[in-house]
Amino acid sequence: MQAKRTIFPNKVLPYVLLVPQLAVTLIFFIWPALQAVKSSFEREDPFGFKTTFVWFENYRRLFAEASYIGSLGRTAVFATSVTVLSMCLSLLLAVAVNRVLRTNRLYTTLLVWPYAVAPVVVGILWWFMFNPTIGIAPYMLRALGVSWNHRVDGVDAMILVIIAASWKQISYNFLFFVAGLQSVPQSLIEAAAIDGAGPFKRFWTIVFPLLSPTTFFLLIVNINYAMFDTFGIIDATTQGGPAQATNILVYKVYSDGFLGLNIGSSSAQSVVLMLIVIALTAIQFRFVERRVQY
Amino acid sequence: MKKFALLLSTGVVAALAYAPAASAQTEIAWWHAMDAELGKKLEEIAQGFNDSQTEYKVVPTYKGTYPETLTAAIAAFRANEQPAIVQVFEVGTGTMMAAKGAVYPVYQLMADNGEPWDPSGFLAPVTGYYSDTEGNILSMPFNSSTPIMYYNKDVFEKAGLDPETPPKTWAELETMSRTIMESGAASCGFTSGWITWVQTENLSAIHDQPYGTLENGFGGLGTEFTFNGPVQVKHWDNLKKWADDGLFQYGGPGGGADAPPKFYAQECAIYMNSSASRAGVIANSKDFEVGFAPLPYYDDVTTDPKNSIIGGATLWTLNGKDPAVYKGVAQFYTYLSQPEVQAAWHQATGYLPITNAAYELGQSQDYYAQNPGSDIAIQQITRGTPTANSKGVRFGNLTQARAVVDEEFEAMLAGSKTAQEALDTAVERGNQILRDFEAANQ
Numbered sequence: 001m002q003a004k005r006t007i008f009p010n011k012v013l014p015y016v017l018l019v020p021q022l023a024v025t026l027i028f029f030i031w032p033a034l035q036a037v038k039s040s041f042e043r044e045d046p047f048g049f050k051t052t053f054v055w056f057e058n059y060r061r062l063f064a065e066a067s068y069i070g071s072l073g074r075t076a077v078f079a080t081s082v083t084v085l086s087m088c089l090s091l092l093l094a095v096a097v098n099r100v101l102r103t104n105r106l107y108t109t110l111l112v113w114p115y116a117v118a119p120v121v122v123g124i125l126w127w128f129m130f131n132p133t134i135g136i137a138p139y140m141l142r143a144l145g146v147s148w149n150h151r152v153d154g155v156d157a158m159i160l161v162i163i164a165a166s167w168k169q170i171s172y173n174f175l176f177f178v179a180g181l182q183s184v185p186q187s188l189i190e191a192a193a194i195d196g197a198g199p200f201k202r203f204w205t206i207v208f209p210l211l212s213p214t215t216f217f218l219l220i221v222n223i224n225y226a227m228f229d230t231f232g233i234i235d236a237t238t239q240g241g242p243a244q245a246t247n248i249l250v251y252k253v254y255s256d257g258f259l260g261l262n263i264g265s266s267s268a269q270s271v272v273l274m275l276i277v278i279a280l281t282a283i284q285f286r287f288v289e290r291r292v293q294y
Numbered sequence: 295m296k297k298f299a300l301l302l303s304t305g306v307v308a309a310l311a312y313a314p315a316a317s318a319q320t321e322i323a324w325w326h327a328m329d330a331e332l333g334k335k336l337e338e339i340a341q342g343f344n345d346s347q348t349e350y351k352v353v354p355t356y357k358g359t360y361p362e363t364l365t366a367a368i369a370a371f372r373a374n375e376q377p378a379i380v381q382v383f384e385v386g387t388g389t390m391m392a393a394k395g396a397v398y399p400v401y402q403l404m405a406d407n408g409e410p411w412d413p414s415g416f417l418a419p420v421t422g423y424y425s426d427t428e429g430n431i432l433s434m435p436f437n438s439s440t441p442i443m444y445y446n447k448d449v450f451e452k453a454g455l456d457p458e459t460p461p462k463t464w465a466e467l468e469t470m471s472r473t474i475m476e477s478g479a480a481s482c483g484f485t486s487g488w489i490t491w492v493q494t495e496n497l498s499a500i501h502d503q504p505y506g507t508l509e510n511g512f513g514g515l516g517t518e519f520t521f522n523g524p525v526q527v528k529h530w531d532n533l534k535k536w537a538d539d540g541l542f543q544y545g546g547p548g549g550g551a552d553a554p555p556k557f558y559a560q561e562c563a564i565y566m567n568s569s570a571s572r573a574g575v576i577a578n579s580k581d582f583e584v585g586f587a588p589l590p591y592y593d594d595v596t597t598d599p600k601n602s603i604i605g606g607a608t609l610w611t612l613n614g615k616d617p618a619v620y621k622g623v624a625q626f627y628t629y630l631s632q633p634e635v636q637a638a639w640h641q642a643t644g645y646l647p648i649t650n651a652a653y654e655l656g657q658s659q660d661y662y663a664q665n666p667g668s669d670i671a672i673q674q675i676t677r678g679t680p681t682a683n684s685k686g687v688r689f690g691n692l693t694q695a696r697a698v699v700d701e702e703f704e705a706m707l708a709g710s711k712t713a714q715e716a717l718d719t720a721v722e723r724g725n726q727i728l729r730d731f732e733a734a735n736q
Contacts, residue, residue, distance in 0.1 A: 045734045046368050047393045052734075067723075133555050151546050152707045241547050242704035259361045260694035261368070261389065262730060 033274065040267035058268035067244055068252070068269075075248040078162060079226035086166035087173055087218060094177030095203070108178060115171035119229065123236025126164035130237075150238060154245025157238045161246050164237060165230045173218050180214035181207065220284055227277060249273050319351040322622045323377035326354055327363040327607070328437075331573055335642050343629045350622030352379075360386070360607065361693055367612065371396055376612045378619050379626075381436065383607045387424065388511065388690040390610050391432060392735040398611040398620065399432045400627065407624035415631070415649045419675050423604045423686040427512070433608035434627050437645040439570040440602045440675045441492040443589055446480070448582040449563040453479035460564075460587035464532065467564070467590045471541040474563045483541040484564035485557060487550035489703050490696040491605055492566050492589070493533065494521060499603045499684040501525050501595050511688040515732040519695070519724040522717035525595055530713035534706055544707055547700035554578070568605055569671035572644030586667025588674045600684040602674050606645060637661075646671055690731030695724040 008014070040058055044051045062068050097107045114122075130137045130150060138148040150157040184207050192202045208215075231250050234240060240247035240255060247255070250273065257266025328336045333356055340352040357363040360383035367380040382390055390397055404411035413421050413431050420435045447457035453474040461467035471483020486492050498505045503525045511517040536542035543562055545553025550567075557565035558578040565575075566589060575584055591599040609630075611623055629635060636652035639645065641661055647653040653672060656662060662669040678684075689695060699720045706716035 043730075043734050045393065046389060047396045048372050049393065049395050050734070050736075131552065133552055133559070133561065151544055151552060152704065154708060239547060241701065243701045243708060243710070255697065256694070258365050259697065260691060260727075261365070262691065262694065264734075265730075 036267045036270050036274075038267075039263055040271045041264075042267075043264045046261040046263070054264070058264045059272075062265060062268050062272070067247070070244060071247050071249055071252050074158070074244075074246065075227065075250075078158065078165075078230075078246070078248050079223055081162045082165045082169065082226040082230070083219065083222040085162065086169040087215070087222060089166070090170045090173035091177050091215075093170070094174050094181055095207075097174075097178060098181045108175075111174050112171045114168060115175075117168065119168060119232030120236045122164055122168045123233040126160060126167070126233075127237045130160050150242070152242055154242055157242055157246045161230070161234055161237055164233050165226060168233070169222060169225055173222065176214050176218055177211070180211045184210045216284070220281060223280060224277060227273065249276075320349060320616075320618050320622050322350055322352045322379065322619055322626065324352050324354045324379040324381075324609075325357045325363055325367055325377045326381040327357060327360045327383070328381070329356060331577075332437075332570075332643055335639060339630070339635060339639065342635065343626050346629060347625070350625065352622075352626055364389070371612060371614075374614065376614060378615050378623050379609050379611060381607045382433070382610050384423065384438075384605050384686075385692040385696065387433075387608070388688050388692055388731075391426065391688075392515070392690055392731075396613055397432065398613050399426075399430060400434045400609075400611060401430045401432070403611055403620060403624050404627065407621050409624040409628045415651060417646065417648060417650060417653070417672075417676065419601060419604055419680065419686070420646070420648055422680065423688075424608055433610045434630065435648045436607060436609045436630070437570065437639075437643070438604050438606040438608075438648060439568040439645050440604060440671050441488065441496055441566055441589060442569050442670050442674065443564060443566050443587045444557065444571070444575050445564045445585045445587065446557070446560060446579075446582050447585045449474060449479045449560060450585075453477040453563075457583075457585065460585055461590055462587075463593045464529075464590045465593065468532075468536065468541065471536070471563070475540065480560060480563040481540070482543045482556065482562040483536070484566065485543045485545050485550075485553045485562040486565070487545060487553045487567035487571070488548070488605075489544075489550065490699045493529065494526060494699060495687055496589060496602045497529055498523075498526060499601065499686075500589060500591050500599045502600050502681055502683045504683050505687050506689060509682040510686065512682075512685065515690065515728075515735060517689060517728060519689075519721045519728065522714070522721045525592070527713050527717055528592070528595075530703070530706060530717060534713060537707055544704075547697070547704065568644075569646065570606065570644045572668070573642065584667075586670045588670055598678065601677050601680055603684065603686045604646075604675070641665075641668070644668075644671070646675065689728060690735065691727045694727050698723045698727065 041053060041055060042051050043054045043057070093111060097104045097111070100107060117125075129135050130148065132138050132149045132151055141148045148156055150160045188206050188210075189202055192206055197205065227248075228250055230248070231254060234246060234248065234251045235254075238246045240251045249269065253266050253269045253273065256262050256269065260266075324340065326333075326336055337354055340354045344351050355377070357366045360381075363380065364382050364386045367376060367382070370376045376396075401411060401413070413425075413429075416431075416435060417438075420438050421431055423438075424433050424435060425431050443460065445460050450457040450460075450470075453470075454477060455470055455473060461470050467484065474480050474483055495505060497503075498521060503521075503523050504510065505521045506517045506519045508514050508517040533542055537544060543553075543556055545551065545556065553562075553565060553567065554571070554574065556562040557575070560582060572586075588599075589602060609627075611620070631649060633649060633651040633655040636647055636649055637655045637659070640647040640652060641656065647656060656669075702711065702716040702720040702723075705711045705719075706713055711719070
C-alpha cells in the first residue's frame with residue numbers, strides 16, 4: 001500500500017507565506033551587505049558628493065597595511081580565547097548545577113543574570129574594576145606584586161577585554177548546556193555507573209558526546225559573538241588601544257568608518273569580515289558537524 | 295465631582311501651557327555634543343533665544359561625543375534629514391570645509407538675511423582658525439578653548455614649594471615634580487589630557503615649530519605632516535623618561551579619560567587640559583585649592599613662547615532647508631554674538647569669550663579680578679604675533695591622524711619604539727591618511 005502523501009495544490013500560497021521572512025532578510029541583511037560590497041570598490045568623501053570607482057584599491061591598501069594584518073592576528077587570539085574560556089567555564093558551571101538537586105533553579109537564575117546586561121555596561125563595569133587609577137583589581141594585584149596598566153600594556157588590555165567579553169557570554173552558554181545536560185538520558189548514566197564508570201569517565205564517554213550538538217551550536221554562536229558583538233565592550237574599555245593591541249576587526253571597521261569617515265576602507269574591511277565568518281561557518285558545518293552525534 | 299473639576303482644571307492649565315507651542319513657529323534643529331553641565335548651559339542659551347522672540351524655536355538635541363555628532367550629521371545629510379545647525383569640533387573643520395555643497399557659510403548666511411556681521415569683533419585667533427583662504431568665516435564660532443595648566447596649591451605647599459609660583463618652563467616643571475614626589479606630597483608630578491592636542495599640536499605652536507607643510511594645512515589639501523622635528527622628539531623623549539620615573543602619568547588616548555581623576559584624587563599635582571575643564575576642576579577640587587597657569591615651554595628652544603592654539607567647536611549651517619529656517623538661524627547667530635550671552639557662556643564654562651566685547655564686558659564686571667586665573671587662557675592664546683606655525687592646524691581626517699599619534703605614543707610608552715621612531719611612523723601613517731583625504735576630495 002502506498003504511503004499517504006499530503007499534497008498542497010496551491011502554488012502561490014507557499015511564496016506568500018515566505019514573503020515576510022524574505023522581506024526582512026532582503027531589507028535588513030542582503031541589501032546592506034550589497035551596499036557594503038558596492039562601496040568597498042569606491043572612494044568617496046564623507047558627504048557623498050564625489051564617488052570614484054577604484055576597483056580593488058581599498059583591498060590592496062588594506063592588505064598592504066601592517067596594522068590590518070596585526071588586527072587579523074589579534075582577532076584570532078581574541079575570538080579563540082573568548083570562545084574557549086566562556087565555553088569551558090559555562091560547561092563547568094552547568095555540570096556543577098546539574099548535580100545540585102535542590103537549589104539548581106536558584107543557581108540557574110543567578111547565573112543567567114549577566115546575559116541581561118548590555119555589552120557597553122559590561123565594558124564599563126570591567127573598566128571600572130580594572131581602572132589603573134581607581135580600580136579595585138589593580139590595587140589588589142599590586143599587593144601581589146603585579147603591576148597592572150592596560151592603558152600602556154597591550155597584553156593587560158587584551159586580557160581585560162577577553163575577561164569582560166567571556167563573562168558576558170557565560171550565561172548564554174550556561175543556559176544551553178544546562179538544557180543539553182537535562183536531555184541526556186539518566187538511564188545511560190546509571191547503566192554506566194553500574195558498570196563501574198567513575199564520574200569523569202561517565203562525563204567524557206557519555207555526557208560530552210551526547211552534548212555535542214549543543215557544543216557545536218555554541219561554538220558557532222560564540223565565534224560570531226566574539227567577532228561581531230564585542231564592539232560595545234571594546235569601545236567602553238580600551239577603544240582598541242593601547243597602540244592597537246585590542247583593535248579587533250569589528251572595532252577597526254567602526255573606528256575607520258565612523259570616526260575616520262573613511263567609508264571605502266571601512267566597507268572593504270566589513271566585506272573581509274563577512275567572508276571570514278562565512279568561511280568559518282562553512283568549515284564548521286563541513287568538518288566539525290561530521291563528528292557531532294545528533 | 296470635585297475630582298472631575300480638578301481634572302478639568304489641570305487640563306485647562308496644560309492646554310494653556312502648550313498654547314504657545316501650538317502657534318506656527320519655525321523650528322530650527324540644533325545638534326550638539328555638550329553633555330552634563332555644558333549641555334544644560336547650552337539649553338539655557340537656546341531657551342533665551344526662544345523667549346526673546348516668537349517666530350522661531352531653536353530645538354537643541356544632544357547627539358553624543360563630537361565624533362558621533364559629526365557622523366550623525368553626515369549620515370543625516372546623506373538621507374536628507376539634516377539639522378539646520380550642527381556643532382562640529384575643530385578637528386572636523388578640514389572635513390567640513392572640503393564639503394562645499396553641504397555647508398552654508400556663515401558670512402554668506404548673515405549677508406543673505408540682512409543680519410549684522412562684523413568679523414573684526416571676534417578674537418583674532420578664533421577668526422583666523424575658522425576662515426577660508428580669502429578670509430571669510432565659514433562657521434559660527436561658539437565654544438573655543440585652549441589648553442592651560444591646573445595645579446594643586448596644597449600639594450605645592452606640602453612639598454615646600456611656593457604655591458603662588460607655578461613652573462614656567464619644562465625644566466622647572468621637572469624639578470618641581472621631583473621635589474613633590476620625593477617629599478611625598480603626591481605620588482606623581484603631572485598628567486595631561488589630549489596627548490595629541492596639548493602635548494604635540496600646542497607644543498609645536500608654542501615653540502613655533504611647523505606641524506605640517508603648507509602653513510599647517512591652511513594652504514591646501516596637498517599638505518604633509520612634519521611633526522617629527524627635533525622639538526617634538528625631545529618632548530616625547532622627555533615624556534617617556536618622565537613616565538618611567540613616575541613623574542608623568544598617562545591618562546589614555548583621545549581626551550585622556552583617566553587624567554582628570556588623577557588630579558582630582560590629588561595623585562598628580564599638575565594637570566594640563568582645555569580651559570573648558572575649568573568648571574569640572576573647580577567642582578571636583580573641594581578638598582584643595584587650584585592654581586591656574588599657562589602651559590610650560592622649553593627655554594632652551596625659545597625665550598618668546600608663541601600663542602597656543604584653539605580647540606572646541608563651531609556651529610556649521612547645513613544646506614537644504616527652507617529660506618525661513620535660515621532667516622531664523624541668522625537671527626539666532628546674532629543673538630549668540632551678543633556680549634551678554636557670550637560672557638555668560640564663557641564665565642560659566644571656561645570656554646574663551648568669542649568676541650572682544652564679551653571679554654571687555656567681563657573686565658567691566660570685574661569678573662577676572664574676582665576669579666583669578668580665569669583669563670589665563672585668553673592671555674595665552676592672544677600673546678605675541680601669531681606665526682604660520684601658531685595659527686592652528688587644519689588637516690582633513692584629523693580624527694584618524696590623531697588616533698595614529700595616540701597609538702604611536704602608546705607604542706613609545708610601552709617601550710617598543712623610541713620617540714624618534716614613534717613620531718616618524720606617526721608622520722608616515724598620517725601622511726597616508728592625508729593623501730586619502732586629498733584623493734577623496736579632489
